[in-house]
Amino acid sequence: MNSLILHTATRLMIGIIVLFSLFLFFRGHDEPGGGFIGGLVGAGAFTLYAIAFGSEATRAILRIDPITLIALGLVSLVISGIIPMFTFEPFLTGKWLFLELGESEFKLSTPLIFDIGVYLCVLGFILAVIFSLEEVK
Template sequence: MIEDNKKIMKTNTLILHTAALFLLPLQLIFSVFLLLRGHDEPGGGFIAGLVASGAFVLYLFAHGVASTRNILRVEPHDLLAMGLLLGLAAMFPGLLYGEPFLTAQWWEFTLAGSEIKLSTVLIFDIGVYFAVLGTILTIVMSLTEAEE
């Protein structure tokens, strides 16, 4: 029974390899779209992180853990830590302006003639994105390595 499961896990088709290579960038672009859209409409850091982790998990199933770590270039638990730090950093600017804790702050910048708005809400969403991505990838990679 265990041998049959290992054979199933090791047999990957050309279709799966090709689909994983094709879908990875598309899913990552869609996850960034969901992340940036989440302020005004449904979306945000959590669902965007799930979509991005789904992209990497599909790639992991097709190409293995080592290849996935190679394209990720960052350890998943480091993504988790960075997400938690960004989420924490987004909580305090309200206190610096004399407002209650967790009050959203907005800053406007001009870059190359276009106006860019940055907010603590976006920073918090990016933190959630990285935390979800790091958590899911840590779990799946650990389980896959334990299976091997």
């Protein structure tokens, strides 16, 4: 769409929306948020860009094909499931790693990897749909 207001606003907004989607993503697990909702909001950012500048330009800033994103998402889902199998625990068992860095504590876990997978799958799926609707002849 050829509108100066939309173009300017989109350039400002897209970074904020992507940051917000990451905020929602990391807030997940214990509080409302997580991979699915984060992925949806992230997809919203790129959809806005696609409305403003067209799908060609959006593919260029995204750099990765949406379907590859889905595949990478599935890869991380599988990885999160397989990790506990190395210690002879059932598929998908949650494994946690607590890191003490100075004052704060970081929690790394297989559910986090699983959530990254969900994020990528949702992002990839929605963008694949949006692009194919935009590019239809």
